[in-house]
Amino acid sequence: MATVKKLSRHRLENQTFERASVDSSTVEEKLFGKTVQEEEEDDDKDDPVVFICVKCRLPVGDSLSWDGCENDQNQIRLKRVTENVVVGKENRLFEVDKRSVCLVVDLICRGCRTVLGMVYTSTPKNLDHKRFTFCLSVAEVDSYVLGSAGQMLSAEGANEQLVTLEYRSLVEHELTEMKMLVMSMAQRLEEIEAGLQEGFDEV
Missing domain, CATH: 2.170.150.20 (Peptide methionine sulfoxide reductase.)
Known part of the structure; x- marks a missing residue:
């Protein structure tokens, strides 16, 4: 009797495993949407x-x-x-x-x-x-x-300027001038702070 129950249980486990098993194409479809075969069929279809x-x-x-x-x-x-x-x-x-x-x-x-x-x-x-x-x-x-259009605008829009050597040189020159201006302002600010500090010390 115990042997019969054991065999029945073994068969039930096998059936459960068989029912739960899935092929790779089903898993691929669940994970990635379309199977490779469906994508190939879509490629074969002509656009409207x-x-x-x-x-x-x-x-x-x-x-x-x-x-x-x-x-x-x-x-x-x-x-x-x-x-x-x-x-x-x-x-x-x-x-x-x-x-x-x-x-x-x-x-x-x-x-x-x-x-x-x-x-x-x-x-x-x-x-x-x-x-x-x-x-x-x-x-x-x-x-x-339909779908044959190929021209696209960049994320920055239609007026985006191409990065040429001349444009890059101009940008670097402007950045250098801005850096010098900021350093000059920082130095001037330090001089003003030092002058204020001397005034407080004298008082």
């Missing part, structure tokens, strides 16, 4: 891109709404655009090739009235993936990658 009108620079969309691209048409497709893009009202015929004729409406920049691209409202079956997406012409939009 803002698309802007090439003429008036108004933002028209971003890569978070990306739907694809059409290299043959020199277009990018977005699921959503900003309010700076006006959707035209009149349909017109657009011939992708001899066998593919579509109905499209123009996409117009609200700021400068430039035609940025089109929306396909009616397509043959092989072009259904384009229908009712915002197709922007690469020639009419520019892009800006």
Whole structure:
């Protein structure tokens, strides 16, 4: 009976140890936030891109709404655009090739009235993936990658002067003059104190 209890207790201790054990990646995540694998995955991800009108620079969309691209048409497709893009009202015929004729409406920049691209409202079956997406012409939009800015101001501000040899020499000269002035004032103060002391002694 004592042997059975001992074995049961030994198994319970083993189970407790197994449950309490954790792998190194869990500990690393608790201590440092992200694991090495997650950081590598983050590095592989592209930063968001803002698309802007090439003429008036108004933002028209971003890569978070990306739907694809059409290299043959020199277009990018977005699921959503900003309010700076006006959707035209009149349909017109657009011939992708001899066998593919579509109905499209123009996409117009609200700021400068430039035609940025089109929306396909009616397509043959092989072009259904384009229908009712915002197709922007690469020639009419520019892009800006968020986080790509590199210029920074120093902690002291924009007017910080670079430490050149000439500047250093000037500062050292000014410090020497200030030191001499302080020493002269200290000597003068000692003379005044000595004169006062002599006056008190005579009294």
